[in-house]
Amino acid sequence: MGIRYYAFAFDRDQTEQALSDPDNIMSDDPLADAWGLVPRRAMASTITGVQTLPQRDMLYLDKAWRHLQVLTGQLDDSAARPAYRMFEGEVTWTERGHRRWVRTLRPGDIPEIAHDLSAIGADELARLPELGFGHRDPQEEISYVGHFLGRARAFMTTLAEDGRGMVYTIG
Template identity: 55%
Template sequence: MGIRYYAYAFDGDLTEQVLSDPMTFVSVDPLADAWGLDPGVGISGTTFEQLISERDMLYLDKAWRHLQVLTAPLGAAMAARPAFRMFEGKVTMHGEGWDPWVRALTPSEVLAIAQDLDDISDAEVRLRLPDSPSVDRDLDVEYAVGYLRRARVFATNLVDDGRGMVYLIG
């Protein structure tokens, strides 16, 4: 199935609670939330429509990696873009699969991220994504841009509502 990205919004007044235990704010079955599956059933009949409101959940499928590359530092001595905090992280691989990466972002962190996401142009996506001979470049860029736009809307809505977020890569 692969490693995917899921983010859940939380109200600003819950920030301390979320920071102390972010996993309590992540669904037990994020893929079911994203794909419209019955929770805990695995692959079953699905609507392929997100069960949770797009103001409350962001699903980036596997595009998180593209957005991570896009916002990461350009070089070893350079700083990452503020938006990198929203995509940073990698799972811990082991014999039985992987352990997810989980991070909580406060409402003030989300503000800086939302402002930075607004500054990323579609042209910058094309410039920053690496070329791969096995991937159609135009489709890859279109895929990344589509999910970048979703991330922008989600972050903007969080700022408007004074909310933070918890994300899981896994």
């Protein structure tokens, strides 16, 4: 199945709760929420393909998070972009599998990240194949990542406008 990325929004008054226990903000079955599994946790389920939580409350980046992490991270000798803060992290591998990465971003962190995401242009996306992502045809790869970049931009813009924060997990 692979390592995936999920983010969940929270209201400003939930910031301390999100910092002290991020699991209280996140869904207990984010993949079911992202893929629209109905009914949840049943032995058999229908995949609707429609995210069950509103777009303003949840961001699912599938496996494109890794592309976005590299794209916003420290390239060459330059510093990481502000948007890297929403993609930073790695799972911890153990003999029993992996432990997920979890981070909370406060409402005050969001506007700078949202602004930086909006500044990522087509020329930067075009660099993806040279950054070592050759799983698909290069144009297909760019289109795949561009789709999820658009979702990330919309999510972060809405969070910034509403004064909300987010908890994300990679795992």
